[in-house]
Amino acid sequence: MKYLISLLVGMVIGVVVFVLLLYYNPFAGNPSVSPLAVSELDLADFSYSLVARDSIAYTNDGESRMQPHPAKVLQLWEPAVKKTRALVTVLTDSRGQPAGLGVKFSSDSETTRLINAEVLVDSVWHIYSPEYGTFFVDQTENLWPYLHDIVVPARMSGGDSWRGSWYRITSVGPGALGIARVKGGSGDFADTEAEAIESITASAYSAITGPAAMTGNLTIAIPRQE
Amino acid sequence: MSGAPCAGANLDSQEQDLLKTFYLGIVLGIAAAAALIYVYPVVDQHREPSLISVLPNGGNSESFYIRLPGDRIMAGVAGSTESTPPALEWPEHDFLANMQTELFKVRNEKGVVIGAASRMSGTSEQHGSFVEWVVHLPARGSMFVTMAANPSPDGYREGRLRAGTREFLTLNGAMVERFVNEVDDSDSDDMGQIELVTAFVGLAEELK
Numbered sequence: 001m002k003y004l005i006s007l008l009v010g011m012v013i014g015v016v017v018f019v020l021l022l023y024y025n026p027f028a029g030n031p032s033v034s035p036l037a038v039s040e041l042d043l044a045d046f047s048y049s050l051v052a053r054d055s056i057a058y059t060n061d062g063e064s065r066m067q068p069h070p071a072k073v074l075q076l077w078e079p080a081v082k083k084t085r086a087l088v089t090v091l092t093d094s095r096g097q098p099a100g101l102g103v104k105f106s107s108d109s110e111t112t113r114l115i116n117a118e119v120l121v122d123s124v125w126h127i128y129s130p131e132y133g134t135f136f137v138d139q140t141e142n143l144w145p146y147l148h149d150i151v152v153p154a155r156m157s158g159g160d161s162w163r164g165s166w167y168r169i170t171s172v173g174p175g176a177l178g179i180a181r182v183k184g185g186s187g188d189f190a191d192t193e194a195e196a197i198e199s200i201t202a203s204a205y206s207a208i209t210g211p212a213a214m215t216g217n218l219t220i221a222i223p224r225q226e
Numbered sequence: 227m228s229g230a231p232c233a234g235a236n237l238d239s240q241e242q243d244l245l246k247t248f249y250l251g252i253v254l255g256i257a258a259a260a261a262l263i264y265v266y267p268v269v270d271q272h273r274e275p276s277l278i279s280v281l282p283n284g285g286n287s288e289s290f291y292i293r294l295p296g297d298r299i300m301a302g303v304a305g306s307t308e309s310t311p312p313a314l315e316w317p318e319h320d321f322l323a324n325m326q327t328e329l330f331k332v333r334n335e336k337g338v339v340i341g342a343a344s345r346m347s348g349t350s351e352q353h354g355s356f357v358e359w360v361v362h363l364p365a366r367g368s369m370f371v372t373m374a375a376n377p378s379p380d381g382y383r384e385g386r387l388r389a390g391t392r393e394f395l396t397l398n399g400a401m402v403e404r405f406v407n408e409v410d411d412s413d414s415d416d417m418g419q420i421e422l423v424t425a426f427v428g429l430a431e432e433l434k
Contacts, residue, residue, distance in 0.1 A: 006244045010251015017252065018259040057300045057314060057329065070313040074299045074331065078339035079272035084364045086329060086342055088300060090317050098319045101327060103344040107364035108269040115263050124368045124391065126344045126360040130321035133353045134346065136360060136370035138391045174391075183389035185372050187353035191388065 023152075028117030028144060031169055034197045034219065035177040041194075041221040044132060046091035046100060050200065050214040057088040066210035083108040091127065091218070100129035102218075109140060119144045120172070125218065132222065133187015137196050139180030140173040150205045160207040169199045182220055189223060196220045271365040277335045285399060285427030290361065292330045292343070292420040299329040299342070324349045330420075332361060340365075343422075357383065359401070361422070367392030369424075371401045381405065387426060399426035 036043060052058040052069040059068040061082045062075035076084050084107040093099035102125055109120035125137035145168045154162035172178040175195060182194035197219050204213035278286040292298075301310040304323045309316065316322070325348025332341040341363035349355045355375035362368045373385035383403045390397055402425075407418045 002244065003247045006247040007251040007254070010248040010253075011255035011258065012251075014252040014255020014257075015259045016255075018256045021256075022263075056302065056317065057311070059299060070311050070315075072313065073311040074297075076331070076342065078331070080274055080338070080340045081331070081342055081364060083269065083271060084342060084362070086299065086344075088302065088327065088329060088344075090319070098317070098321070101322060101325075101346075103327065103329065103346075103360065105342060105344075105360070105362040105368065107271070107362070110267060110269050110271055110365075112268045113264075114268055115260060119268075122364075122367075122391070124360060124362055124370075126346060126358070126370070128321075128325065128327075128346055128348070130350060130352070134356060134358055134372075136389050138368065138389065181389075183370060185358050185370065185388060186356035190372075 022114060022117070023148065025117050028148070031178070032167060034169060034199070035179055036195065036197050036219055036221050039195075039221045041223065044099075044129070044220045044222050045094045046102065046127070046129075046218045046220070047094075047096075048087075048089040048091050048102060048216050048218075050202075050211040050216050052210065055087055055089040058086070060085045064210075065208065091129070099131065100127055102127045106141070111140075117144045117148075118142050118172075119147055127218075132184075132220075133189055134185035135189070135194075135220065136183045136185060137180055137218065137220070138174065138183075139171045139196070139198060141170040141198065142172040143170060146170070146200060146202075150202055151207075154205045154207040157207070161212070162205040162207075163203065166202040167199065169197055171196070171198045184223075192223045194221055194223050273365045274334055274336075274338050274340050276366070281425060281427070283427055285425060287423065287425045289335055290340075290343075290422040290424070291333045291335070291337070292422070293333065293416045294418055294420065296416060297331040297333070297339075299331060300327075301329075302327040321350075332363070332422075357385070357403075359385070359403070359422070363393075367394045369394045369401075373401075373403060387424075394426070396429050397426040398429070399424065401425075 052066050059073045061077050087104045090098050091100040091102045104125050106121050106123040109122045112120045121141045127135040150162050171180045180196040182196045184190050184192040199217045202214040206212045278288045302316045303326045328345045330343045331339045332343045334340050343361040347357040357373040359371045368391045370389040371385045372388050373383045377383040385401045387399050402423045404421050406421050
């Protein structure tokens with residue numbers, strides 16, 4: 001009997017050790033330097049707030065921390081869309097001026113592998129920019145660093161919140177070096193292909209209501225006109 | 227007195243066995259947790275069967291439906307007095323003056339919600355007129371379709387698949403959009419529905 005207890009206690013400790021190794025994996029983490037930083041193409045920067053009440057509309061399954069906005073917006077509660085979020089937001093340029101409108105769909109990815117420190121999200125953007133026309137952006141994002149550095153510390157904190165200065169690139173694909181794929185829809189860049197990177201800059205998060213001061217940034221390498 | 231050392235030796239041996247069992251437990255615990263986390267899917271998207279019909283060219287055709295107004299999540303139109311959803315504050319920027327953005331839930335032929343979609347339409351001096359769809363099906367992928375600016379005399383609007391992800395990544399083809407007034411269910415509040423019919427073909431079929 002005591003051997004069985006010893007084995008079980010060992011197994012429990014083994015599971016705990018594994019979880020700690022997973023959480024404190026030193027090899028995990030997204031790059032903080034954009035692969036587009038060395039691009040010779042012109043870069044278009046689009047920023048947006050990740051706080052739901054700052055958006056035009058935000059919806060999810062209605063059971064998450066981030067509450068849909070406005071309050072009476074339809075929620076995505078049906079089984080096939082329950083793990084999906086939709087955001088409609090004004091995009092601003094690097095000077096903070098309105099520069100476009102973006103619709104973002106994000107769904108939890110079945111390729112998520114916690115053992116690789118990957119919490120993956122398949123997301124697509126539908127963007128209208130008066131300067132460039134319309135774009136479709138397809139990317140896979142890894143939110144592990146976001147959960148690891150912000151969400152978990154906020155939940156463990158006595159004040160149910162996190163404050164600090166945090167920046168990470170969330171794009172990890174589908175292109176090489178973790179670059180997102182862009183396709184022009186209408187306008188000068190109709191049917192052209194381009195690359196993009198999305199990142200998050202955070203300074204406050206509430207474990208109760210979600211992002212409190214957090215900005216998303218989408219950088220698109222604009223193809224040269226022939 | 228002569229039995230004492232022997233009892234001590236037995237105890238040490240037992241303790242060592244217990245310790246070995248404990249260490250074995252730790253290794254088993256780590257291995258079991260790793261195996262569980264590797265094998266068990268953390269995310270398992272709900273799937274509805276794809277209701278696809280095969281076309282003569284080897285491609286496939288599929289229909290998607292959006293019931294109005296029930297499936298409209300958001301409608302953003304400059305200067306509109308009625309907003310969807312209620313309390314929506316549509317920004318009054320100049321560049322949004324001639325455009326409309328809508329968000330919908332998307333259903334399959336059986337009427338089951340399988341995804342969401344955005345439809346952008348507008349006119350600008352610089353870029354001309356455009357009508358575009360992004361249809362996002364979480365379990366399958368997304369498609370980006372640009373439509374003809376003007377509908378046909380029959381009320382259809384034809385479009386082309388510009389880009390796709392996952393299941394739609396390697397496909398080419400067309401999509402037709404039309405508004406259908408008839409509603410089968412007379413008790414329903416629906417005003418009608420938008421029908422999106424896709425006809426896509428894979429690269430392999432295209433080469434044949």
